[in-house]
Amino acid sequence: MMRALMGALIIGLAAPALGIYLVQRRLSLIGDGIGHVALTGVGVGLLLNQSPVLSAVIVAAIGAVGVELIRERGRTSGDLALALLFYGGIAGGVVLVALSDDANSNSLVQYLFGSLITTSPEDIAVIAVLGAAVLIAMVAFRPALFAVCNDEEYARVSGLPVRALNIVMAVTTAVTVTIAMRTVGLLLVSALMVIPVAAAQQVTRGFRTTMAAAMVIGLVAAGAGVVVSAEADTPPGATTVILALAVFVAITIGAAGWRIVRRRSHPPHEVEPPDVVLQKV
Amino acid sequence: MTVVSVSHAAVGYDGREILHDVSFEVGAGEVVAILGANGSGKSTLIRTILGLTPLTRGEIDLFGTPRRKFKDWARIGYVPQRLGAGSGVPATVGEVVASGRLARGGIFRLPRTADKTAVRDALTAVGLLDRINDPVTTLSGGQQQRTLIARALAGKPDLLVLDEPTAGVDAASQEAFAAALGRFQSTGGSILLVAHELGPLRPLIDRAVVVHEGRIAHVGPPPEPAGHHAEPDHDHVHPHAVPQPTGICVAPTDRIAAN
Numbered sequence: 001m002m003r004a005l006m007g008a009l010i011i012g013l014a015a016p017a018l019g020i021y022l023v024q025r026r027l028s029l030i031g032d033g034i035g036h037v038a039l040t041g042v043g044v045g046l047l048l049n050q051s052p053v054l055s056a057v058i059v060a061a062i063g064a065v066g067v068e069l070i071r072e073r074g075r076t077s078g079d080l081a082l083a084l085l086f087y088g089g090i091a092g093g094v095v096l097v098a099l100s101d102d103a104n105s106n107s108l109v110q111y112l113f114g115s116l117i118t119t120s121p122e123d124i125a126v127i128a129v130l131g132a133a134v135l136i137a138m139v140a141f142r143p144a145l146f147a148v149c150n151d152e153e154y155a156r157v158s159g160l161p162v163r164a165l166n167i168v169m170a171v172t173t174a175v176t177v178t179i180a181m182r183t184v185g186l187l188l189v190s191a192l193m194v195i196p197v198a199a200a201q202q203v204t205r206g207f208r209t210t211m212a213a214a215m216v217i218g219l220v221a222a223g224a225g226v227v228v229s230a231e232a233d234t235p236p237g238a239t240t241v242i243l244a245l246a247v248f249v250a251i252t253i254g255a256a257g258w259r260i261v262r263r264r265s266h267p268p269h270e271v272e273p274p275d276v277v278l279q280k281v
Numbered sequence: 282m283t284v285v286s287v288s289h290a291a292v293g294y295d296g297r298e299i300l301h302d303v304s305f306e307v308g309a310g311e312v313v314a315i316l317g318a319n320g321s322g323k324s325t326l327i328r329t330i331l332g333l334t335p336l337t338r339g340e341i342d343l344f345g346t347p348r349r350k351f352k353d354w355a356r357i358g359y360v361p362q363r364l365g366a367g368s369g370v371p372a373t374v375g376e377v378v379a380s381g382r383l384a385r386g387g388i389f390r391l392p393r394t395a396d397k398t399a400v401r402d403a404l405t406a407v408g409l410l411d412r413i414n415d416p417v418t419t420l421s422g423g424q425q426q427r428t429l430i431a432r433a434l435a436g437k438p439d440l441l442v443l444d445e446p447t448a449g450v451d452a453a454s455q456e457a458f459a460a461a462l463g464r465f466q467s468t469g470g471s472i473l474l475v476a477h478e479l480g481p482l483r484p485l486i487d488r489a490v491v492v493h494e495g496r497i498a499h500v501g502p503p504p505e506p507a508g509h510h511a512e513p514d515h516d517h518v519h520p521h522a523v524p525q526p527t528g529i530c531v532a533p534t535d536r537i538a539a540n
Contacts, residue, residue: 024370144388147380150372151365157331158384158436159354165388197370205416206373 003124004236005226010131011176011183011192012222012240016200016214017138018176019193020207021169024149030067031190033082034177037063037089039186041178042111043096052111053126053178060174063089068170072163114185114237127179134172134179145169146207183222184237191241192218199248202255217247282309282345284440284471285330290339292322292329298337299325300495307440312462312472312485317492323475324362326492327442330473331359344439355384358433360443364417364425374420374428375413378403381435403435406464408457423454430461441465443474447482455481 022030041059045052063085070081097108110118119127138145148155148165156162180189200213225240232239285307292300299322307313317323328334330341332348341348344356358381381403382396404410407427412420417428426446433441441462447455459481462472466485479486491499 020370141388143379143392144383146372146376147383150377150380151361153333154359154361154380154432155383156333157354157357157359157442158380159352160383160388201370205371205414207370207376210371 001226001230003119003121005223007119007124007127008183008222008226008236008240009219010127011180012218012220013215014131014134014138015176015180015189015192016196016218017135017211018169018172020197020211020214021138021145021149022173023194023197023201024146024207028194029190030064031173031177031193032187033067033086033089034060034064034173035181035186035189036086036093038174038178038181039093039111040089040096041093042181043093043100046100046107047096049101053123053182056178056181057130057175060178061171064170064174065167068166072166111181112185112187113235114181114183114188119182123182127182130175130179134176137168137172141165141168142208142211184240188237188241191244192222195241195244195248196221199244199251202248202251217244221247283307283342284309284311284344285473286340286342286345287326287330288340290326290329290341291337292325292334293337294334298495300329300492302339303492303495303497304339305490305497305500307471307473309439310466310469310471312466312487313474313490314479314482314486314488315473315475315490315492316477316479319477321492322495323492324444327444327473327475331357331442355436356439357384358436358438358441360426360429360433360441360446362444362448363422364429371416371418373414374404374409374417374431375400377417377428378413378432378435381432384436399435399437400431403431406434407431407461421451421454423450423458426450427454427457427461430458434461434465438470440471440473443472445475445477447480448477452481458482459485 019028019031022028038056038060041056042052044050044059045055048055067082067085070085094108100107109115144155144160144165147158147160148162152162155165176193177186177189180192184192196214196217197210199217200210204210204213221244222240225243226236228234228243229236229239283306287306288304290300290303291298303326305313315323315326325334329336330343330348336348343351344353346353364377378400379392379396382392382399386393386396401410401413404413407430409420409424409427409431412424417425420428430441430443430446433443446458450458462482463485466472472485474482476482489499489501490497493499
């Protein structure tokens with residue numbers, strides 16, 4: 001339980017720190033796609049009797065860099081290329097897992113929907129190291145990554161290493177997806193990257209504050225998800241995602257309510273006087 | 282010294298050539314306007330100068346260095362036509378303007394006091410300091426445009442490159458814009474801008490380069506300030522001018538007539 005909680009908290013903090021850049025670039029679903037590709041990596045690992053986490057990181061990173069190169073080339077054929085890559089990834093994963101010695105439906109479900117309870121101390125060590133690396137990269141490079149995601153052409157004219165930063169983001173996405181697959185699973189991994197950001201931006205005004213708020217929401221949802229799932233005997237991954245969605249709904253309703261209250265107590269902005277004289281009839 | 286030198290440049294997309302054999306220069310401290318109708322290739326020209334669009338033939342030098350070898354990007358402040366489409370993640374005016382400091386400091390350096398001062402100075406120059414903590418999406422189109430010029434000014438560049446800075450901008454913002462550019466020029470800065478109409482920027486322009494169908498149709502004295510509308514040069518750039526028989530008119534009316 002303690003191990004499960006630790007793993008979940010690390011993911012809860014790291015996933016939104018990366019997710020905010022993906023949301024800013026309108027790539028909210030990329031984590032989902034990379035998750036599909038990572039499944040092939042899991043299959044490769046199980047087939048070769050190696051650590052599935054390691055092989056998933058490698059295969060997902062290759063997939064993510066491939067997606068980034070497709071994106072950079074142009075957008076028209078990119079959509080279709082992504083679809084081919086993602087479905088190839090999940091189909092390849094299912095076939096490879098079936099071919100491995102571990103072939104039973106349990107091993108597949110464990111990666112698709114997460115399985116914190118079976119997380120070993122070695123897994124936690126890997127999650128902690130990689131999660132810390134993701135966090136440090138996302139926070140330390142915030143100004144540069146913000147510039148690239150906000151206005152890629154401007155970043156290029158500023159002389160920033162745009163391609164290198166994009167590849168860092170792609171690899172970081174792959175790493176985050178893979179370490180999160182033990183917590184929420186490959187099919188729900190994108191949720192922890194995107195939902196805390198979506199919730200935070202309902203009430204924040206700046207990028208830095210959105211990032212901080214999203215990380216807090218991610219942390220709370222992941223922690224509560226583990227505790228609630230243990231109490232209610234529900235799968236921790238799905239429970240975490242539902243809790244994060246509940247936070248999103250609560251903040252959205254709260255913010256809307258607050259706006260209505262403020263509008264009632266403060267009369268609307270004074271309108272500038274018209275440039276022409278309006279005669280009252 | 283020349284700040285920008287373009288010689289015999291040709292640019293094309295997908296096998297179709299958009300600019301053919303274009304040559305012109307921007308000297309230190311000069312304000313040059315590239316004028317032309319929509320689709321004349323004027324935006325492509327500055328995108329090529331900045332390295333956003335590849336050059337097919339010819340050469341471009343920036344501050345005396347061939348563009349391919351040019352590394353000193355902090356000397357150039359780019360002001361795009363508009364702020365990228367909002368994705369919903371909020372960003373404050375100050376955060377957007379702070380991006381302009383990256384060319385100076387690189388990506389590994391932590392923000393310093395000098396960066397904060399530069400951001401505040403740049404916002405003061407465009408008259409938006411009071412909005413520093415507001416989300417950029419709450420600003421008007423003209424104020425967003427001024428935010429972009431503040432972002433470029435924050436890097437303390439020697440050359441400003443602006444793409445249609447006054448397109449769709451309210452009159453008050455256009456004046457604030459012109460004033461900020463005037464102050465930049467008075468401190469020795471050079472400016473290269475693309476425009477459809479000059480408006481309040483007219484008095485600042487030293488030289489106009491008129492692009493028509495991918496070629497330079499006219500390089501010469503700037504259109505005179507307001508009040509001299511009878512000036513012959515003025516007709517070359519006015520969007521509602523009567524088409525000129527010489528073929529160097531860039532008014533969209535010639536294309537409307539063709540339809």
